[in-house]
Amino acid sequence: MQQFLESFLPAGPVVVFVFSIIPLMIILIYALFAIWLERKVAGHIQDRLGPMQTGGWHGWAQTLADLLKMIQKEDIVPAKADRFLFKMAPFIAFAASYAAFVAIPFSSGYIGSMIDIGVFYIVAITSLLSVSIIMAGWASNNKWSLLGAMRTAAQTVSYEVPTVVTILSVIIVTGTLNLMEVTEMQTGNAFLGFLPSWLIFHSPFMVIAFVLFFIASLAEAHRVPFDLPESESELVGGYQTEYSGMRWGLFMLTEYADMLLLSLVGATLFFGGWNSPFGSFMDGPVWGAFWMLFKGMVLVFVMMWLRWTLPRLRVDQLMNLCWKYLIPLSFVNLVLIALWEMIF
């Protein structure tokens, strides 16, 4: 990809810039689409239609219109807020989730940076998100925001553990932290000749690992049933209570970017990343990008579907679930996968 860009662009910073802007483009376009999709999914699940007017066909331009509206809005900072932190928080939040995309192999021809500790890097950098949320909650000088921030701190710290342990169990199988290599390992049909050699088909424990990972990633992305930091029926808006306009929009964008990020990580680790499900049919760098995003979107859709089905957990139950169920289970699973690896 970089060579391809260099072939028609002057070398140096321009190429690097264009190269690094690609995930941002993907995130933005995806966010526009995903917010629209969320509304549509919500609408149709609830026997409604969702947006129908803006842009003609099924209100496709609704998010765009909302974005324009948000940009025009007054940037309100509460008088008693900590102005600097308050203004910084949304940027840090978005930066954290954007930075994580650098280690995602979007296709066989494109990965932001071929770092060897890819997964580790992603896990580390997404923790920044909780820092920014605590910043937002604290700086707002609002008791509801503070409660939201407190919940987030607790939630993120706890859920990082099962996420990392399940990722670790995948790493045992792959033997590498580089997501590109992880994906390459899953190319071709291995099992029984027709199933793609995706890691989820590797052993029954992998399915459990995936379920654990998915639950933990829901919590990481603050989605229902784990959307406690912003639970609007309890904490008004949680850490977002005092935000409005584009700053709020950035939090929203971060939420959706996070969803995509975790879905893509899930797709890479368990569903063969950019590999085509049909072996070498529909394969190649461009199809790869398609498959990668498609797999990500399917997981995102499931997240949405869950959101419009389930109620929300309480904060102590959330901890309960994490420490009493997910963490022990993921450790047991880790051992089992290791054993499986040793035996077969």
Add this chain to the structure above:
Amino acid sequence: MVKALSDTYLTFKTIFTGMGITFRHLFTKSVTVQYPVQRDVLPERVRLKLHVNIDDCIGCRLCERACPVECIDIGTIKSTDDVDLGETSTGHKKKLWVDKFDIDMAKCCYCELCVHPCPTDCITMVEEYEYSVYDRNDLIFPFSDMTPEQIEEANRKLEEEAEAKSRKKEEAMLAKKKKAEAQAAGGEADGDKPKDAASGGSTEAGGSAETGGEEAGGEGAGTEKSGTGKSDAEASGDGDADAEKAARRAEREARRAARRAEREAKKKSE
């Protein structure tokens, strides 16, 4: 441990049941009505906006009095003897000019209490619901079709007539007084009677000439009273009213239906 397992099982089971239900709903038909484009068919009795067919209004103010929020404001002028206001379509004789009939839809609570007592069924709820405005005062709907000139004319005529009447009455009073004086002069024997007549002469005269007195009392009070008289009469005539009631209601329904059909036809032609 067993509890933990059964809890886990239950959690997954109920979550999947729920997801199944929402998934089914994902493909069921939406109930949304795309409002400005599609519109619901409204039932016949909807209460959306008041309309007054002013030609039929006899100015009896029953509607005004029935309203719990006092949002109907009616002004009437008694018509003089030389004008005939005609009859309403229900056969009621019109005796009053209705120079003001304002309904403040901003205050209205859509209770429809005003519609039912109307003797001529001229105040009705109509199927119009898109009438939001920027200024609250624009929600005061005037229904009277009288021009200011007409109102002035009617007032002037009434005054003239009242003057004429009061002159007549004064004359009559004078005549009476004279008569009383003559009587007093005639019979000195009953001592207190003449004094009484002399001091309270005017009140007694007013009382005896009942209608005259009322009219002289000014237009507002006069019409108010005539209104009350009417409603009381209706209230007291309970017996035959009961017998007629069903028939009347049927008639009213029919008339409403006819009116609605008319409106619809009009709408269609537009």
Add this chain to the structure above:
Amino acid sequence: MTNVKENRPGPEVTLSPPVDAGNGLKTQEMVISMGPQHPSTHGVLRMELTLNGEIVTRAIPHIGYLHRCFEKHSEAMNDYAKVIPYVDRMDYVAAMNNELGYAIAMERLMDIRVNDRVEYIRVIMSELQRIASHLLAVGTFGLDIGAFTPFLYCFIEREKILDIFEKASGARLLYNYIWIGGLMNDVPADFKTDTAAFVKSFRPKIKELNDLLSHNKIFIDRTANVGVLPEKVAINYGVSGPSLRGSGVEWDLRKDDPYSIYDRFEFDVIVGQGEMGTVGDCWDRYIVRVWEMEESLKIIEQALDQMPDEGDVQEAVPKKIRPPAGEIYCRTETPRGELGYYIISDKSTTPFRVKARAPSFVNLSVLPAISIGAMVADMVAIIGSIDIVLGEVDR
């Protein structure tokens, strides 16, 4: 200038002194104002919560944001019939039941008997309204817990009921339909078929609601053993309606003090049984409402069968409402509990006094007692499970 603080109404909240957490940091309770602009206080209730972390140590409800002088308004009306629109606006999600209570009170005061058709229509209407109101309660309760979708499913069903009401009365929320001595209009010709169709289509929806929400493990976890209202406390506070029955007290005015023609129907009084946790927890109060909808369907079915086709609904409507001097207290079972009207007449056409004993107001008073030790998230569940309507609390 007066000191605003000094004039502040309500009890003064005193916080416990700061506690040393043992590591040099001090912790103290926090007072937080929940409402009146909070999404889950069902209107404009304001809760003054004292929190220890997320644990509520004290809850004081502040009311009055929706006060509209119902009683004073009634005394200003020169006609008893004019009170009905105001009665509608007390509990605006169950207007039919409010009207029914008032109409029955006035009829008892004036000794009016209405014919059977009127009685049956009234019962059907008020049971439909009960379903509509419970649907709203159940739906918003789910919404408070975080489940958005069941709320809209409930609303779809509620709309169908409102359609039936609209056909009969012309209004969707505030009907002014049940008059003293009769009804505003006779029901339309297709009322029976409409209602029967609704009853038929609604039964499976209750099952769906149970599958989607009531028996969802997360929902149960959130509501069972939360906000437990023991039987004794409930009775002491005068709680009534589904909130009382949720605590296991079998008390339903339709059965225990039958008004209208409720003694002609067969139905069960649903009580909470502590199926998922303790008797009287939020889940019990919730499920009582769900099953009461089913009972209401039974009543409607029976009433549709028995309803006479003939009868003038305005037969007994008095021309002039001039009740004899006297007073009456009449109570009926609305979806929220015991709604009592205390009416004094001084023989004129103007009511001397109309007092309403609003169930929401009384039920709300139990809130401080059952919310100690709950978490903020539970607070939302408790308020939702008591199902208050602020229009009725404040009147």
